[in-house]
Amino acid sequence: MTQRIDVKGSQRYPLFLGASIGELGGYLEERFGTRGHYLIITNTLVADYYADKLMGDLKQFRTELITVPDSEEEKSLNRISKLTEQALRCRADRDTMVLALGGGVIGDLAGFFASIFMRGIRYIHIPTTLLSQVDSSIGGKVAVNHPAGKNLLGAFYPPQAVWTDFSTLDTLPWDEIQNGLAETIKHALVSDPDLFDFIENHTGEIKCADREVMKELAIRSLSVKVKIVSEDEKEKGQRMLLNLGHSFGHALETDESYKGVTHGQGVSIGIVAAASLACSRGLITDMQLERIVNLLLKMELPITIEARDPQILLNYMAADKKNKAGSKVLVLPVGIGKSSVTSDCTDGEIIKAWEKVLK
Numbered sequence: 001m002t003q004r005i006d007v008k009g010s011q012r013y014p015l016f017l018g019a020s021i022g023e024l025g026g027y028l029e030e031r032f033g034t035r036g037h038y039l040i041i042t043n044t045l046v047a048d049y050y051a052d053k054l055m056g057d058l059k060q061f062r063t064e065l066i067t068v069p070d071s072e073e074e075k076s077l078n079r080i081s082k083l084t085e086q087a088l089r090c091r092a093d094r095d096t097m098v099l100a101l102g103g104g105v106i107g108d109l110a111g112f113f114a115s116i117f118m119r120g121i122r123y124i125h126i127p128t129t130l131l132s133q134v135d136s137s138i139g140g141k142v143a144v145n146h147p148a149g150k151n152l153l154g155a156f157y158p159p160q161a162v163w164t165d166f167s168t169l170d171t172l173p174w175d176e177i178q179n180g181l182a183e184t185i186k187h188a189l190v191s192d193p194d195l196f197d198f199i200e201n202h203t204g205e206i207k208c209a210d211r212e213v214m215k216e217l218a219i220r221s222l223s224v225k226v227k228i229v230s231e232d233e234k235e236k237g238q239r240m241l242l243n244l245g246h247s248f249g250h251a252l253e254t255d256e257s258y259k260g261v262t263h264g265q266g267v268s269i270g271i272v273a274a275a276s277l278a279c280s281r282g283l284i285t286d287m288q289l290e291r292i293v294n295l296l297l298k299m300e301l302p303i304t305i306e307a308r309d310p311q312i313l314l315n316y317m318a319a320d321k322k323n324k325a326g327s328k329v330l331v332l333p334v335g336i337g338k339s340s341v342t343s344d345c346t347d348g349e350i351i352k353a354w355e356k357v358l359k
């Protein structure tokens with residue numbers, strides 16, 4: 001059964017959860033009519049798995065498939081320029097709609113392309129990774145990277161809809177599931193203690209990607225994000241909470257030039273650093289810290305990384321675009337299932353937190 005949840009904000013849009021990629025056509029016809037022009041943007045790997053299924057259901061429309069190489073490096077202005085040429089060759093116009101079929105990279109790239117092509121055309125996310133289903137397809141952030149920083153060029157540009165087919169998780173490798181799991185554990189810590197319990201109680205089923213458990217996990221996790229972004233679309237307040245673990249994690253990703261540490265690994269180690277700092281401030285107990293660490297370990301996520309100079313990591317954190325008036329803005333857990341944004345952590349406290357995760 002397909003479930004529908006609406007994301008509120010400047011533009012309300014539906015998430016269809018448990019939908020089938022092979023049944024999108026009927027929805028498009030009902031909502032947008034029969035004469036649509038659709039540009040499917042995907043990557044080579046996802047196309048092999050799912051393009052035929054999607055295109056087979058869109059025969060009544062004029063539909064074109066554009067595949068890009070499978071790499072984070074494709075989130076670039078260079079690729080946007082190539083997409084523009086390809087879209088024009090396909091006679092795309094202001095009524096063309098983009099279907100972003102893939103994980104967070106394709107969602108960010110195709111969404112950003114849609115946000116600027118001819119001053120903005122409509123798009124729909126069809127997220128195929130756990131991370132994109134629970135996180136990146138929700139909230140309307142689209143972006144490409146720039147040599148000076150990740151996601152530096154972007155926009156808040158909500159989709160028309162998100163069409164989530166959880167059966168795509170069947171083909172997703174474990175290390176990519178783990179990237180999404182780091183975000184689900186973050187969602188649990190930010191505001192859902194019951195989700196934390198659920199993950200603790202279903203580690204076995206999650207590791208063998210049990211369909212029903214994965215679906216429930218994804219829906220509970222994405223519901224946290226839906227609630228937060230519906231109340232704070234433009235990240236002026238509580239949406240900041242979703243950065244738990246990310247300030248530390250991004251510093252590690254930058255230090256490794258986005259190659260040695262995956263986003264999920266960075267977030268996992270970042271959660272441990274933030275939780276250690278919270279523990280030293282008395283915001284969580286030693287036992288709660290241990291619970292967090294144990295859950296990450298059970299999900300085979302890293303909790304430490306090879307030693308390196310914490311001062312360099314601190315410098316990366318100083319360049320975080322979330323910082324305000326020269327102060328580092330951090331999110332710290334407060335117990336399990338609650339968190340708070342703080343900008344009064346000293347560099348000394350942050351370095352101590354780094355030392356807890358540097359081997």
Ligand SMILES: NC(=O)c1ccc[n+]([C@@H]2O[C@H](COP(=O)([O-])OP(=O)(O)OC[C@H]3O[C@@H](n4cnc5c(N)ncnc54)[C@H](O)[C@@H]3O)[C@@H](O)[C@H]2O)c1
Nearest residue numbers: 045070103104105106128129131132136141168171172176
């Ligand atoms: N916009 C946002 O709010 C937001 C939030 C979080 C992350 N992001 C962005 O998301 C990106 C990471 O997304 P991701 O983790 O989904 O990575 P990804 O899009 O690179 O996908 C990971 C890998 O899985 C493959 N894949 C995708 N679906 C598959 C499937 N069903 N079966 C088998 N393989 C499949 C991809 O081809 C790729 O190799 C980053 O660029 C990050 O900046 C954006």
